[in-house]
Amino acid sequence: MLxxxxxxxxxxxxxxxxxxxNLGIGIPTLxxxxxxxxxxxxxxxxxxxxxxxxxPFEGEEDPDLINAGKQTITMLPGSAVFDSAxxxxxxxxxxxxxxxxxxxxxxxxxxxxxxxxxxxxxxxMGGAMDLVxxxxxxxxxxxxxxxxxxxxxxxxxxxxxxxxNCVKKxxxxxxxxxxxxxxxxxxxxxAPGISVEEIKQATAGxxxxxxxxxEMVID
Amino acid sequence: MNKxxxxxxxxxxDVHNGAMxxxxxxxxxxxxxxxxxxxxKKGVKDLTCVSNNAGVDDFGIGLMLKQHQVKKMIASYVGxxxxxxxxxxxxxxxxxxIPQGTLATRCMAAGYxxxxxxxxxxxxxxxxxxxxIRNFNGKDYLMEMAFDADFAIVKAWKGDTMGNLIxxxxxxxxNPAMAMAGKITxxxxxxxxxxxxxxxxxxxxxxxxxxxxxxxxxxxKRIEQRTVRKFED
Numbered sequence: 001m002l003x004x005x006x007x008x009x010x011x012x013x014x015x016x017x018x019x020x021x022n023l024g025i026g027i028p029t030l031x032x033x034x035x036x037x038x039x040x041x042x043x044x045x046x047x048x049x050x051x052x053x054x055x056p057f058e059g060e061e062d063p064d065l066i067n068a069g070k071q072t073i074t075m076l077p078g079s080a081v082f083d084s085a086x087x088x089x090x091x092x093x094x095x096x097x098x099x100x101x102x103x104x105x106x107x108x109x110x111x112x113x114x115x116x117x118x119x120x121x122x123x124x125m126g127g128a129m130d131l132v133x134x135x136x137x138x139x140x141x142x143x144x145x146x147x148x149x150x151x152x153x154x155x156x157x158x159x160x161x162x163x164x165n166c167v168k169k170x171x172x173x174x175x176x177x178x179x180x181x182x183x184x185x186x187x188x189x190x191a192p193g194i195s196v197e198e199i200k201q202a203t204a205g206x207x208x209x210x211x212x213x214x215e216m217v218i219d
Numbered sequence: 220m221n222k223x224x225x226x227x228x229x230x231x232x233d234v235h236n237g238a239m240x241x242x243x244x245x246x247x248x249x250x251x252x253x254x255x256x257x258x259x260k261k262g263v264k265d266l267t268c269v270s271n272n273a274g275v276d277d278f279g280i281g282l283m284l285k286q287h288q289v290k291k292m293i294a295s296y297v298g299x300x301x302x303x304x305x306x307x308x309x310x311x312x313x314x315x316x317i318p319q320g321t322l323a324t325r326c327m328a329a330g331y332x333x334x335x336x337x338x339x340x341x342x343x344x345x346x347x348x349x350x351x352i353r354n355f356n357g358k359d360y361l362m363e364m365a366f367d368a369d370f371a372i373v374k375a376w377k378g379d380t381m382g383n384l385i386x387x388x389x390x391x392x393x394n395p396a397m398a399m400a401g402k403i404t405x406x407x408x409x410x411x412x413x414x415x416x417x418x419x420x421x422x423x424x425x426x427x428x429x430x431x432x433x434x435x436x437x438x439x440k441r442i443e444q445r446t447v448r449k450f451e452d
Contacts, residue, residue, distance in 0.1 A: 046319065047245045048389050058447040063248065063440035064376075064390040070246040070299075071446040081388055083423075084245070084271070085327035085396040088320025092338065111343070122307060122316070123298035129346065130320030133339035164343035 002173045002191045002218070007141050009034045009218050011100055011171050014139060020044055022091070022131060024101030025069040027141040031100055042078075044096050046127040048087045051079030068127065088127070092134045099135035101128060103142045103167075105157040108205035110167040110179045112140065113159035125162060132163030144172035144202045151204035153177070153185055175199045176216065177207075184208045189216045222382050222426070223411070224433040227257035230405045234263050234370055237290075241326060241366060241397040242270040242280060243373035246299075246443045249390030250279050251374040253407045253435040259283055267291040269326075269366060271319060271393055273303045278441050287311070295319035299443065318346065321363050323396050328365035330399020330428065335364050371401025374435070375424070378408035379415075382429030383422045391423065398424045407435040 002010065008030035015021060015031075017039040023029055032054075035041050043052040045067040052067055053074035061072040075081075090096060105113040112132055115125040132138060146152055153170065170177045176189040184206040187199060190213050200207055224230040231254055234240070244250035258266075259282050266289050273294055274281035281300050283289050291313040297303050306312035317325075318340040328336045337360035341347050351362040373394040376387035384406055386394055398404050406424075411434040 045389070047248075047392050055446045055448045057450055061442060061445055061447060062388065063442050064388040066246065066248050066389055066443070070248070070443040072442060072444065073446070075388070081391055083386075083391050083395040084319070084323035084393045088323055091320060092340075122304065122314075124294060124296040124316040125318055125346075126296035127319040129318035129344065130338070130340040133318075133342060161344045 001194060005030060006191070006218055007171050007173060010176065010216055011139055011141055012036070014169070015039065015041055015098065017041070019097040020050070020095060021098045021100065022046060022096050022135075024099075024128070026102045028100040028102060029069065031141070044087075044090070045073070046084075046087050046091065046131070048082050048084055049075065049079060051076045053079075088130050091127075091130055094134060094136050096135065098137045098139065099131045100139045100141060101131065103140045103152070104146070105152050105154055105159050106140055106142070106167050106170055106179075107154050107157045108179065108185055109183045110165045111157050112162045112167050113157040114162050116160045118160065128162050132166045135166070138167050139169045139171065140167050141171055144174045151202055153203045153205045155205045174202055180208065186210070187213050189214055191216055192218070222430060222432050223380050224431050226433055227253035227407060227435070228260065230254065230407070230431045230433050231257050231261065231370075231372070234258065234261070236263055237265045238263070238369040239267040239367070240269065241368045241371040241400055242268055243371075243392065243394035243397045244279065245271050245389065245392035247275065247279055247441045249374050249386065249392050249394055251372045251407050252438060253433075254372045254405060255279060255282060258288065259286060262286065262288065264288050265290040267293065269293040269322070269368065271295050271322060273297045273300050275299050275443065276302050278439075284312070291315065293317060293322070295322050323393060325363055325366045326393065326396035326400040329367065330396060333365060335362050337362055366400055368400060369402055371397045371404040373398045373404065373406050375406055375408045377410045377412060377417060378406055378429070378432050379412050379417050379426070380432065381414050382406065382426030382432050383417055384408065384424035384426075384429060385417060385421055386423050395424050399428045403430050404428055405431045407433055409435060409438060
């Protein structure tokens with residue numbers, strides 16, 4: 001089974017040289033730490049920055065320089081700053097190659113729910129609805145099972161939707177799965193020490209298993 | 220043409236009860252702190268506030284919420300404010316949550332003189348309920364209306380007496396699009412200079428969009444999530 005860092009490391013392997021990538025809050029933020037050093041990858045922060053760098057050294061925090069999670073950050077050489085309208089312009093125009101975000105539920109046809117639990121939590125969608133509606137390539141980083149022990153990979157989402165038919169790939173503590181255009185979670189890899197049977201039991205939606213399923217290789 | 224005001228109190232003195240305000244800032248970054256403090260002091264009520272976030276309990280728009288000055292809040296993310304959540308769940312506050320890009324682009328549309336935009340954000344979700352959907356090239360888009368706000372209240376780093384504005388780093392965020400969108404736009408700046416001191420090639424918001432400008436004071440610039448790394452990293 002993978003921990004959060006394991007999930008982040010596995011997702012980092014999906015990033016290619018030259019990509020512009022938007023990372024959501026939570027596990028997706030950790031992915032930045034595992035992008036191979038020999039790759040040129042530019043991180044987009046939707047509050048208006050391309051070229052997001054690591055957290056500042058203590059004492060060098062700048063209140064005018066934050067990421068979309070409102071954390072203090074730095075800018076790398078070659079960064080560009082822009083306003084929120086242009087930021088979502090470049091997202092809508094599909095200039096961002098990859099979007100990585102968290103989810104509460106994903107359905108077998110690629111619907112995602114991650115912004116609201118009626119009666120319990122009203123934080124809002126932030127930029128997630130814009131990102132999932134426009135991104136060409138969306139990877140979801142999440143736990144396979146929620147705290148109540150229920151699968152988060154469902155035939156249909158039960159929570160209010162963030163977007164429809166948009167998620168392409170999911171990486172959980174148990175597995176890597178692709179969502180097929182015709183519907184269904186296609187099992188691609190198992191987490192170390194996890195059996196296909198365990199993944200079956202943790203997946204409520206349609207699971208497609210073809211041939212031998214390899215174990216993930218994580219450095 | 221005199222756009223220069225002495226202070227925030229003067230610049231927002233005619234904001235009336237029931238007004239619709241666009242307020243710049245992302246989280247607590249790039250907030251028009253002086254104007255928010257003046258609005259709190261003035262005690263103006265029944266406001267409709269459009270801003271990406273609702274501040275925190277004791278800073279930003281949170282200060283106006285605490286005094287029950289806001290009738291309706293239009294925002295994309297409101298996670299960090301317990302008083303906000305309390306007023307929302309008790310029904311004291313009307314809230315419309317909209318996608319962040321939709322919020323920014325509805326401001327932009329107003330500043331570009333366009334009545335509406337088409338965006339895919341929210342298709343297939345509760346955001347789309349009751350809205351016109353158009354299909355372009357095989358993809359569905361929601362029609363979202365440009366904001367029609369009485370005042371836009373923004374914060375810039377530097378400005379000149381002509382109203383030209385320059386922002387700094389990610390404190391830019393919603394400020395430029397909102398500055399373009401107000402029937403009356405009020406800009407507070409950290410440094411107010413004379414015409415000619417700002418390079419025209421570096422202006423982010425041309426002064427034609429800005430009706431009032433003043434030199435802000437005592438900027439607190441609070442940090443919401445202070446994250447740092449250690450030197451050995």
